[in-house]
Amino acid sequence: MAATEFWSEGEPVVDKAAPDGPVETRWDRRKFSAKLVNPANRRKLTVIIVGTGLAGGSAAATLAEAGYHVKSYCYQDSPRRAHSIAAQGGINAAKNYRNDGDSVYRLFYDTVKGGDFRARESNVYRLAQVSVNIIDQCVAQGVPFAREYGGLLDNRSFGGTQVSRTFYARGQTGQQLLLGAYQALERQIGLGNVEMNARHEMLELIIVDGKARGIVVRDMVTGEISTEFADAVVLASGGYGNVFFLSTNAKGCNVTASWRAHRKGALFANPCYTQIHPTCIPESGSHQSKLTLMSESLRNDGRVWVPKAQKDTRKASDIPEDERDYYLERIYPSFGNLVPRDIASRAAKNVCDEGRGVGPGGLGVYLDFADAISRLGRKAVEAKYGNLFEMYERITGEDPYEQPMRIYPAVHYTMGGLWVDYDLQSTVPGLFVVGEANFSDHGANRLGASALMQGLADGYFVLPNTISNYLASGPFPKVTETDAPVVEARKQVEDRIEKFLSIDGDRTVDSFHRELGHIMWEYCGMERTEEGLTKAIGLIRALKEEFWTRVKVPGKGEELNQNLEKAGRVADFIELGELMCIDALHRRESCGGHFRGESQTPDGEALRHDDEFSYAAAWEYFGADGKPTLHKEDLNFEYVHPSTRSYK
Amino acid sequence: MDIKVRVWRQSGPSAGGKMVAYDVKGISPDASFLEMIDVLNETLILDGDDPIAFDHDCREGICGACSMVINGVAHGPEKATTTCQLHMRKFKDGDVIDVEPWRAAAFPVIKDLIVDRSAFDQIIQAGGYISAPTGTAPDAHATPVPKKDADLAFEAATCIGCGACVAACPNGSSMLFTAAKISHLGLMPQGQPERDSRVIDMLQAQDDAGFGGCTNAGECTMVCPKGIPLSLIGRLNSDYRKAITKR
The missing domain is CATH 1.20.58.100 (Fumarate reductase/succinate dehydrogenase flavoprotein-like, C-terminal domain)
Incomplete structure (x- = not known):
C-alpha cells in the first residue's frame, strides 16, 4: 500500500533514561543515579501541574510536601471532580495478602502479557514494584477500602488475572482514592504550598530555549487569558476517549493539553490503542450524551450470554437454558467470563454482528446474575454490587435482580498518549506526562484495576523522584511576559x-x-x-x-x-x-x-x-508536507517473552 | 414527550436574573434530564440565543458537578439521585418543570445554573484530611480496622460534594457535608491524632465561608444523592463537644 501517502518515517526515538541490567533493580538504580535538589532550594523551584486526577492530584500533593512550589490547574470547579472519581472496580497491588502465588514479578508478567507485548518491561516492572506502596499510602490517608471481618483488607480477582490482588471500596474505588489524593492536595493548598486554579483550562504550552517553561491558560469564568511560568510543566490531563463523542469519559475530558504540547514538539505515541470496555450500558437514542460503565467486577459473578438463535425477541426469562449461548465460557473455557477486556468486547461485537444481540437495535448482550443470586443469595449480591445495580436501574428503568442486565462495549480508556521516557519526560525537555495522558505502561491493552495503579504510581512515587533529576539543573533563567x-x-x-x-x-x-x-x-x-x-x-x-x-x-x-x-x-x-x-x-x-x-x-x-511491529509508534506533528512523521521505539523483551495471548 | 421548562437565566455574578420559559418537544423518556437541556441548548444556539450554562461532567452520579434545583427540590424528584441520573421517564408529557441553581449565601451564582462551590474546598483545607505525607506510610495491614467501622466510614466517605444539602437547607448550612468528612476520618484509626483539631477547624472554616448554622431541619439528608444520614451531624456535634472541652 502507499504507506507514504499518509505518513513519513524519521529517526528512531530512544529512551535514554532507562537503566539496563537486572529489571528488579532498575528503579532503585535510577533513583540513586537521579540528581537530588537540596531541600532549601526546592521552594525556589516552581512546577506547573495540569489536571487533578489520581496522577495530577497525587503529584501536586507529593511535590508540595517535598517543598516545591506547585501551581495546579483543572477545568472542573474543584480538583475533587476529576474523572478518576468515576473508576469503579479497584486497584491492583502485588501485596499477595491472599497467599495465592502473587508477587511483583507476577503482576509485572501479567501486565506485559495483558498489554500484548507492546509495553516497556522497565516501566511495567517499576509499576508492579510501587503498587505495594500505593496501598500503604492510601490506607494511611484513611481511604476506606473494603475489609474482612478480621479487620484486614479484602481483595478480589479482576478481569484477566487468576490471583486476587485487587483492592476496592465497594464500586467506588476511584472516588475513594481520588478523595485521598484530593485531601492531601487540599492540605497543601491550605499550607500555602500549592496555588490551586480551578475552572482554568490550559490552551497552549510555552517553550523557551527548548524547554517547557509555562502554559497559557484561560480562566473559564471570566475568559481572561494569562501566561503562567514554571521550571517544569507536568501534564496529568487524562485520556482522549472523547474523540469518539460517546465514551465512558466525563463530558469535559479532552485532549487539548496533550495536543497543544504535541503540536509544539512532544511526540504522541500509539494513539490507535484504545480500550473498548465490554460492560457498558447500551445506547438508548439519538439524545445520548455519554455512556455509562458497569464495573467489570460484575463479570466475577455475572454470566454473559446471548440467545443461540438469531433475532430471538423473547424475554430473557423465556429463553430456556439450552437455547442460550454462554459464549465466553464456551470459547474461553479456562478464563470464561473473566477474559481481558479487548477479548470480551470483540466477542460481544461478533455475536451482535451474527444477529444474536439483544435489546434495541440488537446492540447488546446479557449479563446475568440469576445463578449468583441463587448461589449466594440476593443479600450477598446486593452487598457486593448494590450501587451498580441501582445505577443500572436508574438509567435503564430495568431491575437487574429480576432480569439480566443488557451490556455493550464502549470506549473507556486510551493506552496511547504523549511519549515519555523512563523518567516520564516527554521529548520536550521539562515537560513531564503522568497517568492516562502518557503512553508508557499498558502497551496495547490495559488490564482491569491497573489505571488507578498507574495514575497513583506516577504521581506519588515515580514523578517526584525523576523530576528532581531535571529540576536539579534549575532554577532556569527567568521567563517574562515579553519574551x-x-x-x-x-x-x-x-x-x-x-x-x-x-x-x-x-x-x-x-x-x-x-x-x-x-x-x-x-x-x-x-x-x-x-x-x-x-x-x-x-x-x-x-x-x-x-x-x-x-x-x-x-x-x-x-x-x-x-x-x-x-x-x-x-x-x-x-x-x-x-x-x-x-x-x-x-x-x-x-x-x-x-x-x-x-x-x-x-x-x-x-x-x-x-x-x-514490536515497537512503540511515536508520532511527530504533521510536518510541512502535511504528514505526521513516525519515530519508532524498539521494544525488547528480556524477561517476558512474546507469546500468543491465549485465554482458551 | 413535550414539556415546558422554566429556567433561571442570569448572565453574570452581579447581574439580575429571571425565570425564562422554553418549550422542549419530542424528548425521549429515556433521555436524562441533562440530555434534555442539551437538546434545548442545540436549538437555542442555532436560533442565536445564549445556551443555558450548567455544571456537569461525569454524568454518572459520582463527580458531584451537576447541581439543579428542579421543581423546588435539589436534584429533583427522585430520591438518592443526582440531576444527571434523573431521567425524563420520571416526568409526564405536558409537565412544566422549574429549573434553578443552588441558592445559598456561600454558593454565589456565576452564570445561569452555575454556582461557585469553592467554599467546600476551603472546609476540607481546614482539616478534612489525615496528614500522611507520601512515603511515610507503614504497611497497610499494620493497623486492622474493624469491618463495622470501615463500612460506616465508607458510607460517610461516599459524599460527592455536590452541595445539594446546602441548597436544601433553610439556613444554607453545610453541616451534613462537614459531618460526612468528620465521620469518615473519625471512624478510622488513622484519623484519631487529628480528630479534635479537625472538627474545631472545619467548623470554623464553615462559619468563615458564610454557611448558616444547623437547626436540625433535616432537609439535607432528604435530598442527598448518596443518602448521607442525619445521624452523622450528631457524631460531629459529639466530637465537637469533646474536642472543645479538652481545650
Whole structure:
C-alpha cells in the first residue's frame, strides 16, 4: 500500500533514561543515579501541574510536601471532580495478602502479557514494584477500602488475572482514592504550598530555549487569558476517549493539553490503542450524551450470554437454558467470563454482528446474575454490587435482580498518549506526562484495576523522584511576559478564540463532535481495516474543513462560554482522530485493543506480527508536507517473552 | 414527550436574573434530564440565543458537578439521585418543570445554573484530611480496622460534594457535608491524632465561608444523592463537644 501517502518515517526515538541490567533493580538504580535538589532550594523551584486526577492530584500533593512550589490547574470547579472519581472496580497491588502465588514479578508478567507485548518491561516492572506502596499510602490517608471481618483488607480477582490482588471500596474505588489524593492536595493548598486554579483550562504550552517553561491558560469564568511560568510543566490531563463523542469519559475530558504540547514538539505515541470496555450500558437514542460503565467486577459473578438463535425477541426469562449461548465460557473455557477486556468486547461485537444481540437495535448482550443470586443469595449480591445495580436501574428503568442486565462495549480508556521516557519526560525537555495522558505502561491493552495503579504510581512515587533529576539543573533563567515565545503562545490562543467566534456558521460544536465520533467508532473502533481507515481519514479531513467554515460558537471570549470551551476541544479531537486513523492504518497487525481485520488467525483471534511491529509508534506533528512523521521505539523483551495471548 | 421548562437565566455574578420559559418537544423518556437541556441548548444556539450554562461532567452520579434545583427540590424528584441520573421517564408529557441553581449565601451564582462551590474546598483545607505525607506510610495491614467501622466510614466517605444539602437547607448550612468528612476520618484509626483539631477547624472554616448554622431541619439528608444520614451531624456535634472541652 502507499504507506507514504499518509505518513513519513524519521529517526528512531530512544529512551535514554532507562537503566539496563537486572529489571528488579532498575528503579532503585535510577533513583540513586537521579540528581537530588537540596531541600532549601526546592521552594525556589516552581512546577506547573495540569489536571487533578489520581496522577495530577497525587503529584501536586507529593511535590508540595517535598517543598516545591506547585501551581495546579483543572477545568472542573474543584480538583475533587476529576474523572478518576468515576473508576469503579479497584486497584491492583502485588501485596499477595491472599497467599495465592502473587508477587511483583507476577503482576509485572501479567501486565506485559495483558498489554500484548507492546509495553516497556522497565516501566511495567517499576509499576508492579510501587503498587505495594500505593496501598500503604492510601490506607494511611484513611481511604476506606473494603475489609474482612478480621479487620484486614479484602481483595478480589479482576478481569484477566487468576490471583486476587485487587483492592476496592465497594464500586467506588476511584472516588475513594481520588478523595485521598484530593485531601492531601487540599492540605497543601491550605499550607500555602500549592496555588490551586480551578475552572482554568490550559490552551497552549510555552517553550523557551527548548524547554517547557509555562502554559497559557484561560480562566473559564471570566475568559481572561494569562501566561503562567514554571521550571517544569507536568501534564496529568487524562485520556482522549472523547474523540469518539460517546465514551465512558466525563463530558469535559479532552485532549487539548496533550495536543497543544504535541503540536509544539512532544511526540504522541500509539494513539490507535484504545480500550473498548465490554460492560457498558447500551445506547438508548439519538439524545445520548455519554455512556455509562458497569464495573467489570460484575463479570466475577455475572454470566454473559446471548440467545443461540438469531433475532430471538423473547424475554430473557423465556429463553430456556439450552437455547442460550454462554459464549465466553464456551470459547474461553479456562478464563470464561473473566477474559481481558479487548477479548470480551470483540466477542460481544461478533455475536451482535451474527444477529444474536439483544435489546434495541440488537446492540447488546446479557449479563446475568440469576445463578449468583441463587448461589449466594440476593443479600450477598446486593452487598457486593448494590450501587451498580441501582445505577443500572436508574438509567435503564430495568431491575437487574429480576432480569439480566443488557451490556455493550464502549470506549473507556486510551493506552496511547504523549511519549515519555523512563523518567516520564516527554521529548520536550521539562515537560513531564503522568497517568492516562502518557503512553508508557499498558502497551496495547490495559488490564482491569491497573489505571488507578498507574495514575497513583506516577504521581506519588515515580514523578517526584525523576523530576528532581531535571529540576536539579534549575532554577532556569527567568521567563517574562515579553519574551518572544511567550508573546507568540498567547497570540496563538487569542487568535484561535477569535477565529472560533468569527466563523458564525450554521452547525453547533456538538454536531461536529457527534459526527467525528461516528466516523471513529465505525472505522477506528473495535475492528479496523485498511479500506475503512483510508476512508475515515478522508472523512475526517472533510469534516475538519467543514468545521472551520461552518461551526457556530455563540457568545464572547470574555465570559463563561461553555461552547467556546467545547469548540477548542473538538478542533483538537478532529486532528487527533486523523492521527489515530493513520496510526491504526500503519500498524498492519492486531494487538491488544487494536484489531486489524486483515490480521487474524483462522479462528478469528488477533494475530500479532512481532517481527515487524514490536515497537512503540511515536508520532511527530504533521510536518510541512502535511504528514505526521513516525519515530519508532524498539521494544525488547528480556524477561517476558512474546507469546500468543491465549485465554482458551 | 413535550414539556415546558422554566429556567433561571442570569448572565453574570452581579447581574439580575429571571425565570425564562422554553418549550422542549419530542424528548425521549429515556433521555436524562441533562440530555434534555442539551437538546434545548442545540436549538437555542442555532436560533442565536445564549445556551443555558450548567455544571456537569461525569454524568454518572459520582463527580458531584451537576447541581439543579428542579421543581423546588435539589436534584429533583427522585430520591438518592443526582440531576444527571434523573431521567425524563420520571416526568409526564405536558409537565412544566422549574429549573434553578443552588441558592445559598456561600454558593454565589456565576452564570445561569452555575454556582461557585469553592467554599467546600476551603472546609476540607481546614482539616478534612489525615496528614500522611507520601512515603511515610507503614504497611497497610499494620493497623486492622474493624469491618463495622470501615463500612460506616465508607458510607460517610461516599459524599460527592455536590452541595445539594446546602441548597436544601433553610439556613444554607453545610453541616451534613462537614459531618460526612468528620465521620469518615473519625471512624478510622488513622484519623484519631487529628480528630479534635479537625472538627474545631472545619467548623470554623464553615462559619468563615458564610454557611448558616444547623437547626436540625433535616432537609439535607432528604435530598442527598448518596443518602448521607442525619445521624452523622450528631457524631460531629459529639466530637465537637469533646474536642472543645479538652481545650
